[in-house]
């Protein structure tokens with residue numbers, strides 16, 4: 001009975017929200033962004049991809065991780081929303097190289113990268129992974145990219161690490177990176193992976209938060225989707241030319257990963 005009620009409440013609320021979205025709600029720009037995302041989800045409308053020049057200096061994975069440590073890898077099969085297998089290996093090698101005690105991931109999705117980072121942590125290492133629940137897609141505080149919606153609307157956040165022993169090293173957090181209270185994590189993190197919303201506004205916001213998370217301002221920040229989503233590309237092009245800590249961001253060649261190590 002409870003299940004049936006929950007079904008009607010959930011889809012009834014979605015129906016009412018949809019009516020609002022296409023009537024009064026249409027006058028709010030963030031709701032129009034959502035409508036564009038829905039259109040793109042069904043194959044209509046343009047996504048804003050690949051129009052930005054890719055100006056970041058590049059480095060090869062070999063130059064960055066010459067020791068090329070052996071890594072542990074699970075869940076190799078790729079799903080739309082995941083990093084590529086090559087990127088997953090590079091991320092795992094970076095975790096091995098830097099031995100972070102505390103990792104913070106923005107954008108859990110199915111948890112494939114979360115699980116793999118956990119597998120390559122030293123004993124006692126922890127991962128916090130933050131994700132926007134699908135039902136909060138219309139409540140985001142900043143514009144999202146039209147390509148973000150299908151990943152926000154995933155069936156289950158962190159499904160790939162659920163029920164696994166490595167899951168005990170992972171803490172799942174839920175919320176919007178633009179509104180989440182990061183204060184308990186500030187100054188505690190060694191390694192941040194940014195892969196949540198891909199608009200310019202979100203990537204600028206998430207990158208500035210990442211700096212605050214780092215312990216004593218030291219550690220690694222890694223971004224996904226440079227050169228894939230214009231928002232990520234533009235944000236990193238901009239940040240890397242501003243005076244300050246982002247000057248050292250480099251794109252890892254043959255991947256869409258961007259890397260910054262601060263020490």
Ligand SMILES: C[S@@+](CC[C@H](N)C(=O)[O-])C[C@H]1O[C@@H](n2cnc3c(N)ncnc32)[C@H](O)[C@@H]1O
Pocket residue numbers: 081082083106107108109110111112113114130131132133140148151152153154175176177178195196197202
């Ligand atoms: C591309 S997927 C992440 C993929 C994952 N990192 C991986 O490597 O497999 C993007 C994720 O970010 C989440 N997301 C999007 N906007 C967000 C926001 N504003 N705050 C928190 N999470 C967000 C989505 O729900 C989605 O799960």
